[in-house]
Amino acid sequence: MLIRERFEQFEKETLSPFATLSSRSKGRRYEEEECIIRTCFQRDRDRIVHSKSFRQLKHKTQVFLIPIKESIRTRLTHTIEVSQIARTIAKALLLNEDLTEAISLGHDLGHPPFGHIGEVALNGIYKNGFKHSEQSLRIVEILEKEGQGLNLTYEVKDGILKHSRGSQSLFIDEGRSMTLEGDIVRLADSIAYINHDIEDAINAGIIEMKDLPREAIRVLGERSSERIDRMVKDVIETSYGKDVISMSREIMDFTDELRNYLYSCVYTRNEIQKEAQKARRVLEELFNYFCKNPEEVLESLPFLSPEEGIDRIICDYLAGMSDQEALLRYEEIFLPRPGVF
Numbered sequence: 001m002l003i004r005e006r007f008e009q010f011e012k013e014t015l016s017p018f019a020t021l022s023s024r025s026k027g028r029r030y031e032e033e034e035c036i037i038r039t040c041f042q043r044d045r046d047r048i049v050h051s052k053s054f055r056q057l058k059h060k061t062q063v064f065l066i067p068i069k070e071s072i073r074t075r076l077t078h079t080i081e082v083s084q085i086a087r088t089i090a091k092a093l094l095l096n097e098d099l100t101e102a103i104s105l106g107h108d109l110g111h112p113p114f115g116h117i118g119e120v121a122l123n124g125i126y127k128n129g130f131k132h133s134e135q136s137l138r139i140v141e142i143l144e145k146e147g148q149g150l151n152l153t154y155e156v157k158d159g160i161l162k163h164s165r166g167s168q169s170l171f172i173d174e175g176r177s178m179t180l181e182g183d184i185v186r187l188a189d190s191i192a193y194i195n196h197d198i199e200d201a202i203n204a205g206i207i208e209m210k211d212l213p214r215e216a217i218r219v220l221g222e223r224s225s226e227r228i229d230r231m232v233k234d235v236i237e238t239s240y241g242k243d244v245i246s247m248s249r250e251i252m253d254f255t256d257e258l259r260n261y262l263y264s265c266v267y268t269r270n271e272i273q274k275e276a277q278k279a280r281r282v283l284e285e286l287f288n289y290f291c292k293n294p295e296e297v298l299e300s301l302p303f304l305s306p307e308e309g310i311d312r313i314i315c316d317y318l319a320g321m322s323d324q325e326a327l328l329r330y331e332e333i334f335l336p337r338p339g340v341f
Contacts, residue, residue: 016094045102059322061115086188103159110135112319113326114279147303183245216254
């Protein structure tokens with residue numbers, strides 16, 4: 001028996017009847033010979049970790065643009081935190097930890113520079129709209145490996161596409177994943193960003209602890225680690241032995257209250273919005289420049305056909321930049337350099 005087959009047998013014998021078994025995956029768009037050691041979901045996880053897009057996450061904003069403090073999160077550290085939370089829940093519920101981890105690690109590959117600010121900017125510029133979850137799927141299907149994509153399993157791609165709630169309440173059930181593992185990542189993403197964005201806002205001096213909703217903090221905990229622990233345990237207790245992933249009503253209410261506080265009192269703060277306007281201008285001016293000079297983008301993405309539309313390709317090009325790359329490109333194009341003449 002191959003090592004992979006032993007893993008598959010172990011899943012059948014030990015995982016919940018609601019778990020997604022790797023041996024019963026719906027497969028990939030392009031058929032491949034199976035690995036003798038790793039299951040299909042383990043291979044997907046490895047492909048994501050070794051991808052260019054995953055490495056670029058370390059230089060992409062979470063909330064605070066180009067943070068000076070090393071303790072402030074980036075898109076990569078957010079991704080790692082989501083993965084840890086999601087794997088803890090999946091393991092406790094006897095669901096497929098490898099599938100959960102693969103979805104977690106790939107869920108934010110499509111975020112453009114400047115985080116959600118960049119997403120809003122590209123959504124306003126590109127005629128067909130822009131969502132980072134859809135861009136993440138485009139990356140793993142088309143853009144990675146010079147147009148070959150990563151050829152991930154359908155279960156991982158579905159979880160990546162459906163992970164985002166945006167500003168929606170945790171009560172919203174629409175758009176659930178085809179797997180419980182995908183639904184775990186959806187909740188883990190919210191648990192992670194709600195708590196670490198609060199912590200980062202406090203560390204950045206944007207808010208103080210006393211500003212937070214007091215009843216929610218009393219129930220969930222003063223520290224980020226306490227709140228995450230409370231939320232994760234509640235998800236496990238509420239979901240154990242069931243075919244749905246959810247929180248109890250009480251904990252979800254207080255979690256939603258913290259999420260609403262972030263959207264109304266943190267993300268809208270003048271300190272953040274002033275920088276957001278600058279970031280939007282950078283992407284808007286770069287987009288307009290490349291529309292007039294498309295050859296510069298086509299040279300960088302030669303595997304994409306102009307038939308897709310030059311604005312689609314420019315969107316891919318800009319979304320693939322880190323914060324620093326976007327600023328450097330802007331400087332090269334629009335700002336005068338000393339000593340040129």
